[in-house]
Amino acid sequence: MIDHCLRARQFDRPLIERLCASADRLRAAARDKAGADRLASLLSDKRAVLCFAQPSTRTFLSFANACHILGARFCDLRDMKASSQAKGESWEDTVRTFASYADFIVVRHPEADAAERAARTLEGLERAVRVVNAGSGPDEHPTQALLDVYTLARRGGIDGKRVAFVGDLKRGRAVRSLALMLRPYRVTLSFVSPPEFRPREDLLALLAEGGLRCEQTEDFEGELAKADVLYMTRVQDEYDSAGESRKVDVSRYRLGPEHLARLKPSAQILHPLPRRSEIDPGVDDDPRAAYWDQERNGLWIRAALLLLLSGRDGKV
Numbered sequence: 379m380i381d382h383c384l385r386a387r388q389f390d391r392p393l394i395e396r397l398c399a400s401a402d403r404l405r406a407a408a409r410d411k412a413g414a415d416r417l418a419s420l421l422s423d424k425r426a427v428l429c430f431a432q433p434s435t436r437t438f439l440s441f442a443n444a445c446h447i448l449g450a451r452f453c454d455l456r457d458m459k460a461s462s463q464a465k466g467e468s469w470e471d472t473v474r475t476f477a478s479y480a481d482f483i484v485v486r487h488p489e490a491d492a493a494e495r496a497a498r499t500l501e502g503l504e505r506a507v508r509v510v511n512a513g514s515g516p517d518e519h520p521t522q523a524l525l526d527v528y529t530l531a532r533r534g535g536i537d538g539k540r541v542a543f544v545g546d547l548k549r550g551r552a553v554r555s556l557a558l559m560l561r562p563y564r565v566t567l568s569f570v571s572p573p574e575f576r577p578r579e580d581l582l583a584l585l586a587e588g589g590l591r592c593e594q595t596e597d598f599e600g601e602l603a604k605a606d607v608l609y610m611t612r613v614q615d616e617y618d619s620a621g622e623s624r625k626v627d628v629s630r631y632r633l634g635p636e637h638l639a640r641l642k643p644s645a646q647i648l649h650p651l652p653r654r655s656e657i658d659p660g661v662d663d664d665p666r667a668a669y670w671d672q673e674r675n676g677l678w679i680r681a682a683l684l685l686l687l688s689g690r691d692g693k694v
């Protein structure tokens with residue numbers, strides 16, 4: 379079991395499968411009013427702080443709605459300039475303050491170690507307060523990886539697949555966390571990017587240590603017919619120091635309707651969203667487009683995670 383959700387490597391295969399099964403049971407139970415009412419009592423004694431110091435639509439709304447489904451109450455802090463951080467308060471003191479009011483602290487933060495530091499601050503606290511990393515700078519986004527794995531499990535399974543990551547693989551935290559979460563699976567990873575956006579060496583070392591087969595290429599067109607999963611991503615230019623992304627030509631790393639005939643009939647097209655031009659909207663109606671499913675799956679897997687962290691996933 380885990381106390382906090384901080385990084386993808388905390389999740390071994392049995393734990394991932396337990397969360398996916400719990401998410402399936404939650405969505406089945408929510409189909410009728412009696413079931414939905416029962417779910418809304420599961421965490422009715424819990425409160426959450428959703429602290430999002432970086433922009434978010436899906437992750438924020440899915441955690442907020444996961445709280446609604448389970449009856450947990452939440453408050454949110456989305457503008458750090460409106461918090462005492464603007465008066466010079468340390469992150470540690472801010473986290474202690476959250477812990478005075480809540481049972482869950484869901485954090486999105488530009489700094490890579492913000493969630494880890496939050497969990498460390500809570501060590502020794504008498505009351506169990508759980509930290510969930512909802513995106514830590516360019517480093518990790520473990521709940522995105524959970525919803526990605528859940529989506530793949532529901533759409534044909536994972537073992538034996540070739541997963542191609544496309545785009546800004548250097549700074550994409552969704553890419554990093556999903557690649558690491560796939561370590562317990564029998565997969566081949568293909569990293570498809572311009573040279574400037576290749577994955578960082580430390581990620582490749584961790585994947586090699588986990589025994590995953592990894593390939594790197596700049597040839598997106600060449601990958602199309604090979605991939606079982608295409609994981610498209612946008613340029614993470616919020617991490618630029620001097621607009622350097624503008625100099626990188628990513629126009630070749632774009633999926634359009636003209637490519638669809640070359641994809642395997644069983645291929646799955648994923649994107650953590652938001653998208654820019656990496657996926658043409660003309661692709662959306664193809665049955666292999668999985669990104670709107672991913673959003674919905676994120677709601678249920680995050681609800682399953684909150685239940686697990688409360689030791690209550692056996693109750694659904």
Ligand code: NCD
Nearest residue numbers: 436437513519552650651652
């Ligand atoms: C991702 C993120 O924030 O890392 N978005 C999300 O949570 N679905 C991907 C991105 O912003 O590119």
